[in-house]
Amino acid sequence: MTITQAEENHLKAIFKIAEKEDKPALTNAIAAAMHTTAASVTDMLKRLADKNLIVYEKYRGVQLTGEGNRIATALIRKHRLWEVFLTEKLGFAWDEVHDMAEQLEHVQGEHLVSRLDTFLGHPKFDPHGDPIPDAEGRWTYRKQSLLTTLLPGDRGAVTGVDDHSAAFLQYLDQLGLGLGAELELLERFPYDHSVRVRTRDGRELVLSEKVTKNLYLNILSDRES
Amino acid sequence: MTITQAEENHLKAIFKIAEKEDKPALTNAIAAAMHTTAASVTDMLKRLADKNLIVYEKYRGVQLTGEGNRIATALIRKHRLWEVFLTEKLGFAWDEVHDMAEQLEHVQGEHLVSRLDTFLGHPKFDPHGDPIPDAEGRWTYRKQSLLTTLLPGDRGAVTGVDDHSAAFLQYLDQLGLGLGAELELLERFPYDHSVRVRTRDGRELVLSEKVTKNLYLNILSDRES
DNA sequence: TTTGATTTTTAGGTTAATCTAAAAATATTT
DNA sequence: AAATATTTTTAGATTAACCTAAAAATCAAA
Incomplete structure (x- = not known):
């Protein structure tokens, strides 16, 4: 069929x-x-x-159904592998790859996915931090928390985003908050739910609620106090 | 449009x-x-x-028309660049890449072709020896002759094929006659238009007319006699 | 719990890209 | 140059993937 x-x-x-x-x-x-x-x-x-x-x-x-799930998972796997290819090998930015991957994911070919996977070094996450299921459809889980849930003193490294829009991704680039960027939460402002953070290179930024609700981090250690 | x-x-x-x-x-x-x-x-x-x-x-x-020509040329460029990718980077054989390239050539994306071209090192020929037009649609020409046209004593290196079928390509692989393989024409048999050749590593092969009519070589030197 | 709002489905199109069968045009052969 | 063969086009369907507008089902709320 x-x-x-x-x-x-x-x-x-x-x-x-x-x-x-x-x-x-x-x-x-x-x-x-x-x-x-x-x-x-x-x-x-x-x-x-x-x-x-x-x-x-x-x-x-x-x-x-089981079969529907299998197909959807395989498609997501292909999409994310191609995204890795486009960024890692062709040098595209993380906000440019979605539409191309959307087309590439439909390319059919015996062994194509597995060879691409091997060529890319079996990546576990795509350029946005989303997990790439393996050939058997197994997912890699990891602890990550929305920035909204951190407390002052907490430090974390950016692991992913919820909003995948080019606008958000470009804004994060401007702020120097790409995948892996480390930051420490200094202060929360209850009034508008914005936060003040310090980046690894000592810059202090205020991030709006819209940002904090869309940014995932893995917590690096307990607060220092 | x-x-x-x-x-x-x-x-x-x-x-x-x-x-x-x-x-x-x-x-x-x-x-x-x-x-x-x-x-x-x-x-x-x-x-x-x-x-x-x-x-x-x-x-x-x-x-x-001019525009039709431009589109067709761009499509061939994409097809052949993807074929290079599939063989050089993913390790596919030259008889396996056509169908995948047929799909990949339709993937649209700003800068996708040019970045792929750069990533591959601006190849001038695809895995079958066919020329890859440049971004402006210009073709690379080179002298090549069908094996049928060589005379005893002529030596040549395989530059391409006319028949692109997997069966022919696989047969050439079996014979050790991939792109670049060097051979010398020893003898022509008028009866069935087959030829006897010697490969670089000293093996002697008889090639049928069907092979000689589909194999292109660039002539390396005049016959030795 | 009936009424009004929302969601979902049905009914009835449309378009691109294919098909088969028949008609029309062109080419070939005696 | 007729007759015949071949090629090409037309006519009329089909299917996937969409659409809008109207009907039906479900949900929310007074």
């Missing part, structure tokens, strides 16, 4: 929504993610259900 | 047919190259003519 690109993309969207919200994906949510309409999604859901890639109950949302 | 993948593929087929036959491409020839039907091609030709990518005269065949 052949799976089209549009079908693959819908499976990926369903996977991501179900993962984030931890419940069946709803038609509207999928439509928003795919930039299409609810009617188009309903159409597609029927097709995916016919192919046993999802379990679809009218008006109740959808869940991936 | 958007150009679809199917349209791009037809332009490429038209380019290759017109180049090889040195005259307008005919409907049937395009259909054969695209593995579709004459009726489908006629349909597509109308669409391409509407977009001013070809000059189409009913029953008379088609030629590319």
Whole structure:
């Protein structure tokens, strides 16, 4: 049975929504993610259900079957590996690679993914810090916390972002807060939930709530006090 | 104006047919190259003519316009650069890369081709010895002759193939006649147009007409006699 | 718990890209 | 130059993937 690109993309969207919200994906949510309409999604859901890639109950949302899950995971794996290629090998910035990876992930070829993986040195995370599932679909987990959850004195290194927009990624670049950047939380401002931090090179920055809610860090040690 | 993948593929087929036959491409020839039907091609030709990518005269065949030519050339450039990537970087054999490159050539992205080109070191030929046009669409020419045209005593190095089938490429691998392999023509057999050659490492091979008609070499020196 | 709002589905298109079968044009051969 | 063969086009379908507008189902709230 052949799976089209549009079908693959819908499976990926369903996977991501179900993962984030931890419940069946709803038609509207999928439509928003795919930039299409609810009617188009309903159409597609029927097709995916016919192919046993999802379990679809009218008006109740959808869940991936084992096979649907496998396909979505493989697609995410390919997407993220190509993102690593584009940044590491071709020198693109982390805010430029999404659209290209979106196309590259659909390229089919015996051994293509595994050879790409080997060529890249079996990376575990993509340029945005998102984990890359292995060939068997296993995920690498790690402790990371939103910057909102840190307390004054806590230090951490940037491990990922929640907002993947080019605007946010470029802003982080401007601030010198790429993946791996270390910072210490100096102060929290309850008024607007902004925070003051100190970077490794001694710069002090004030980060808005919008930033702190979208930045993940792994905590390096307890607060110094 | 958007150009679809199917349209791009037809332009490429038209380019290759017109180049090889040195005259307008005919409907049937395009259909054969695209593995579709004459009726489908006629349909597509109308669409391409509407977009001013070809000059189409009913029953008379088609030629590319300047813009059509530009698109076809860019596509061939991308295809061949990706083939270099797949062989040089991912370790695929020259008979395995065509189908993947066929998909990769359609991936769109600002600077993607130029960065790939740079990453690969601006290769001038693909893994089959076919020239890679530069960013401005300029081709690299070089002298090469079909093995059929060599005379006893002539020596040459393999520069390319006419038949790109996996079967032929694999057979050449078996014979140790990859790109760059050197050989000397020892003897021609008029009966079946086969030839006897000696390879660099002293092996003697008899090559059928089917092989000699599909193998290009650059002649290294005049015959020794 | 009925009413109003929201979400989802259905009904009925559209477009690109294909197809087959039949008609028309061109080419070939006697 | 007719007759025949071949090629090409037209006519009419089909399928995937979308769309809008209207109907139906579910949810929220007075």
